[in-house]
Amino acid sequence: MAEKYQQLLARLADVQNLNKTAAVLGWDQQTQMPPGSAEPRAHQLELLARLSHEMFVSEETARLLQDAAAEVAGAPYDSVEASMIRVVQQDYDDQVKLPTSLVSEIARVTTLAHEVWAKARANNDFLSFRDTLEKIFDLAQQAAQHLGYKEHPYDALINQFERGITTAQVKQIFDEHKPALVELVHAIGKHDSAVSDALLHQDFDVEQQRKFSVEVATAIGFDFQHGRLDTAVHPFCTNFGREDVRLTTRFDPKYIGSALFGTMHEAGHGMYEQGSGAELEYTPLSGGTSLAVHESQSRMWENMVGRSKGFWQWALPKAQQYFPQLARVDVDTFYKAINKVKRSFIRVEADEATYNLHIMLRFEIETGLLEGKIKVADLPEEWNARFESYLGVVPPNDTLGVLQDVHWSSGLIGYFATYALGNMLAAQYYNRALQAHPGIPDEIASGKFDTLLGWLRSNIHEHGRKYTSDELTRRITGESIQSRDYIQYLQTKYSALYGL
């Protein structure tokens, strides 16, 4: 019974295992690989990308997909079988448009690009990265042309990460809440002295930071029996299956926030992967459904939880055991410090009020590059000019500016917007979780996180990719993504913090 469906699953499992294998090699490259080893790694990753793509877009897969669809016709929309056919057909329709040669070329170029970027970033030398970056944007442009789009090449690219969304929709939702953000940041700026974060900027032993980060990640629910935490130039989370999830962070010996909130953020991603339904494992339905939903998880744990006062009622005494220099700090002062709004340069360390502004400038640059209105060679100037207009300051160098993010070197173009969308989804989902379980904030204050995690598991995690981002959001909240909840959350939080 359902013989073709089983054969389809076996084939998809091979594709999935090839992709997870590539993920191991990618993780190794960013956390372990010696500096001079990019060349063999590029050959390995090019091969894996080629084999996986060839296997997935083959006529054999198409035939199995067609036959399997006939076998499970009539299965309810929510069933694994119907979802499998629906999601895999869409994956297939997308992927079959890309020539295998382009897929493997992108894998090769971006693997080599990582070391070029990391070196350029370390040396504050954009020029040494420029040609590589031009090549990458050219390949992305080619991919967009193959994938096709109605209005904007960016549509094709963001759809790889956030199925169903358009550039116009992103622009609308950004335009819609930008004035409120700018106004909020402006208002806070007038009360800047109300909050100091000096206590976060002291000497913090790196090994103690690591231990504290692991304790916090464990407490909120990340499973280290099936995961680990490492150091990377740019923090990320990856997985090789729900039973092997890898977090990374980076440590600043002079600032406690970077590793701690970075770890909570990546643990949010990691718990989403660890919570993916067991029956979906080794299929394309496993794992997070979109990058915005993924980011809703990371941002919720980092911010709604990690930057709440209740959390620090539980966590501050723990922190004080690791860091005696915090012994005399009270919860109110600490809570204020970790929510200090700053016109700072690094996106991943930005406060919640300015964060989306960092994204908007990247969105403008990416769409401008794809439209041909911006040249890669001019990126440092384009970046700095926008940074000044959005945040009122100019990065002192490219390491703190256009070179800060790993994404472009990895070929991830059309990706940044999903971070801002994730912030909005985080607020929408968290409101729903609080409606369902009003005791969650009190629980957090006593170090109990499983009610929230359980709600996320059953409402989001375990569904894997069965529902699109929009389907999931409508199921949970009754409406699509909107910025209202996020803006309201920010206004309430910062009004109290800054006495606005």
Add this chain to the structure above:
Amino acid sequence: MAEKYQQLLARLADVQNLNKTAAVLGWDQQTQMPPGSAEPRAHQLELLARLSHEMFVSEETARLLQDAAAEVAGAPYDSVEASMIRVVQQDYDDQVKLPTSLVSEIARVTTLAHEVWAKARANNDFLSFRDTLEKIFDLAQQAAQHLGYKEHPYDALINQFERGITTAQVKQIFDEHKPALVELVHAIGKHDSAVSDALLHQDFDVEQQRKFSVEVATAIGFDFQHGRLDTAVHPFCTNFGREDVRLTTRFDPKYIGSALFGTMHEAGHGMYEQGSGAELEYTPLSGGTSLAVHESQSRMWENMVGRSKGFWQWALPKAQQYFPQLARVDVDTFYKAINKVKRSFIRVEADEATYNLHIMLRFEIETGLLEGKIKVADLPEEWNARFESYLGVVPPNDTLGVLQDVHWSSGLIGYFATYALGNMLAAQYYNRALQAHPGIPDEIASGKFDTLLGWLRSNIHEHGRKYTSDELTRRITGESIQSRDYIQYLQTKYSALYGL
């Protein structure tokens, strides 16, 4: 020109890259992977083994091999082209005998077995490993039957690691030098008090040990731009190409010898891989030609160099900077300590005099198991009885006995004998290097290692797999492997040390 030959190379490069990818996953499993992640890893490694084997033994490869052979017919024996056809044809003839299902089953079972073994070893619990080990020996027996052999199933298995050798030859060479070894160990035993190694057994800070190990490995010529050193339950060296070579070791906070000599040993393997000819990269001719030759490199650096008095004239002052507790030790005392002969339990930490006895008992057990004369269930008793007869002592538990080595859990059966063969080749090659460059010992005493490394590079490393172990040994020494040089080396060294 040579179009089919180029197509053959492209196909072989894919196979090679799949195998190197599997090596990355294997390294990760032994050095980084979380304890609960064996299941997804087994699926990944099973797939890679299956794809690689299918691709290599396909009719397409056979056809290309035939056509390419015709194209390059007449190329000299030493040429890359002739060697490629010769070696790949032999690889093909071997591999095509194995069903893909068996190859992927072995990959799956041994991946899962690693965690089972590591846990059994940690808990001194052979029983929890027994069923897995039975399964592995059964799979090895199946492989031997498929591969075929004239006299002994062990012939088929050792040929995977040491092409061209037979069980009878191994037995003869073992029988030939065993009496001399036993006599030497016996004679040393009578003068046991002449040498003390107490100074090696003190508290040695692990981080300092790591730094010193890295300094020594760097000095002898291991390239950390294209390699790294990590910690593993059982030390090993692997590579993902000549530009990405990974060493592992393990640290004993109470004994300096384990990490230090382990690192020199693995660096010997690593330098062999790093020295493989650039023109052979991404082909089946890259890397070490056999395990015995590989072991000749690791043992030469560990023992002929690392356990020589000259080496410590250079290295002891360095060691004293890392370990103040050695400040008052003189070179003679240190040299004696690191060459103390002991009836110890752990092979990888055994002295040179007893080392081959550790191998002989494993060889007996493996051949006995394959002949059906020994049962897996009886291994602890079989091990301990032989250990007593060879070394006069009984391991106090299975962790220090039958569970100590990683090999069987990895399916490496027929492998151990190559360690003893490597000791003999190390002595043969080192004698030749000294004949060519009599200044090498003096150079070593002043921290100069590049004459020796250069000789190894041009005589061994850069040829990759072009020559078999026996061809290479005859080219270098004018004769095949023999135990004479090794026994003479041991007798000379230990007579002086122990005043025999």
